[in-house]
Amino acid sequence: MGFAQSLSGVNAASSQLDTIGNNISNSQTVGFKSSTTQFADIFANSQGLGTRVSDTVQNFGTGSLETTGRNLDLAIAGDGFFQFSQNEQMAYSRNGQLTMSADGYFENAQGARLTDQQGEPLQITEFSQGAQATEGANGAQAAFNLDAEAETIDRDPDDFDPENADTYSYVTNAGTVYDSLGVGHDMSLYYTKTDTNTWEARASIPNPGGGDPLVSDPQTLTFNGNGQLDPDADPNGDGTVGVTALAFTADAGELGNGANELSFDIDLDGTTQNGEDFELREFAQNGNASGTFVGVEITENGEIMANYSNGNSGEVGTIGMANFRNPAGLTPEGDNLWTATEESGAALLGQAGTGQIGSLESGTVEASNVDLTQELVDMIIAQRNFQANNNAIQTQSDILETVTNLR
Known part of the structure; x- marks a missing residue:
């Protein structure tokens, strides 16, 4: 009986040493979770028969987060797992070290593909963007503050001259607009105070042929x-109230570079007249030059943004x-x-930073949660346990030998 009890102790201590050795060997493995060996006693008819390994329990405590500066390295700040598709099976991981394949999939080192919330592999399919002209009723938006203390300029509307600063109150380069070939044109906006609380606005781009600038009709x-735009005003005198859009058109002949007609409205809603300096507060437009894929950014909520050389992202x-x-x-x-089991329950899917799922940190990885100091202490204890059981076997052997030698 003593042999069997001690042998069970040797086997249990050996299993514990295996677990400790595995923990130590993975102390530098990103996203690794340590394990602990648990024991249970064996009894039959109130007779102790030794011990056995009852379970090996995984510790899913969070490891420390370490900065790498690489934007495809991700760490989860809190609970949760990344979901990967591998060999038509879902697997889960805390290791967010990703690479991008030639065809745009996000993969780990073994080729498992990162998925979205529907379990479909995430993929970048557009590695270039075509040129897009600035166009439409909301082709551009601009908001200014106009100086209420500016002097009124008394001139005929036809006497406006972009080369003569005496014919307008304020001019600024608002931003770049694009034609159908993706060629950028620097657009200037001119404002002329024509009466108390009344201003004339015009838009202009340089003439591609080198002649006079191409100027819009006034608004x-x-x-x-x-100091707010009057929603009840009829600025054009045609019964249409609340108009705040400035129309700009340059036909194909005026552009002279083979592009289609450039036509869009500039929404000036949000422009004010206050006793402050002239200031451009906002400018945006919906055109772009052609561009190529340059990289990705991943937000803390897990949104993947593809960036392009033209400054756009999607x-x-x-x-x-x-x-x-x-x-x-x-x-x-x-x-x-890891894979799900009945014991773990089905995966509870969600978005990073919501519910019980932690947010993501880009340029960061989660280190192994192995505590080397504790593992070394546990190894000494397990070694002593192994030696004690081995000594018990040796003692049993010595007793049997003594009994055998009795005469």
Whole structure:
């Protein structure tokens, strides 16, 4: 009986040493979770028969977050797992070291693909963007403050001259607009105070042929006593109230570079007249030059933004995250991956930073949660346990030998 009891202790201590050795060997593995060996006693008819390994429990405590500066390295600040598709099976990981394949998939080192919340692999499909002309009723938006203390300029509307500063009150380069070939044109906006609370606005771009600038027709803006655009004014005198859009058109012949007609409205809503300096507060437009893919950014909520050389960006998709009611029930598959089991429960899918799922940190990885100091202490204890059981076996052997030698 003593042999069997001590042998069970040797086997249990050996299993514990295996677990400790595995923890230590993975102390530098990103996203690794340490394990602990648990024991249970064996009894039959109130007779102790030794010990056995009852379970090996995984510790899903968070490891420290370490900055790498690489934008495809991701760490989860809190609970949750990345969801990967591998061999038509879903697997889960805390290791967010990603690369991008030649065809635009986000993969780990073993080729498993990061998925969205529907379990579909995330992929960048557009590695270039075509040129887009600035166009439409909301082709551009601009908001200014116009100086209420500016002097009124008394001139005929036809006497406006962009080369003569005496014919307008204020001019600024608002931004760049684009034709159908993606050629950028610097657009200037001119404002002329024509009466109390009344201004004339014009838009202009340089003439591609080198002649006089291409200038829009004027648009009258009327402000109320609070310095806001008057929603009840009829600036064009045609019964249409609340007009705040400035139309700009340059036909193909005027552009002279083979592009189509450039035509869009500039929405001036939000422009004010106050006793402050002239100031451009906002400018945006919907055109762009052609561009090529230059990289991605990943937000803390898991949104993947593809960036292009023309300054544009577009959302590719959102990283699908998962959590489990009992993470300790997950089955480790190696390569920093786990799969769900009945014990873990089904994956609870969600978005990073919501519910019980932590937010993402780009340029960061989660280090192994192995505590080397504790593991070394546990190894000494397990070694002593192994030696004690081995000594018990040796003692049993010595007693049997003594009994055998009795005469």
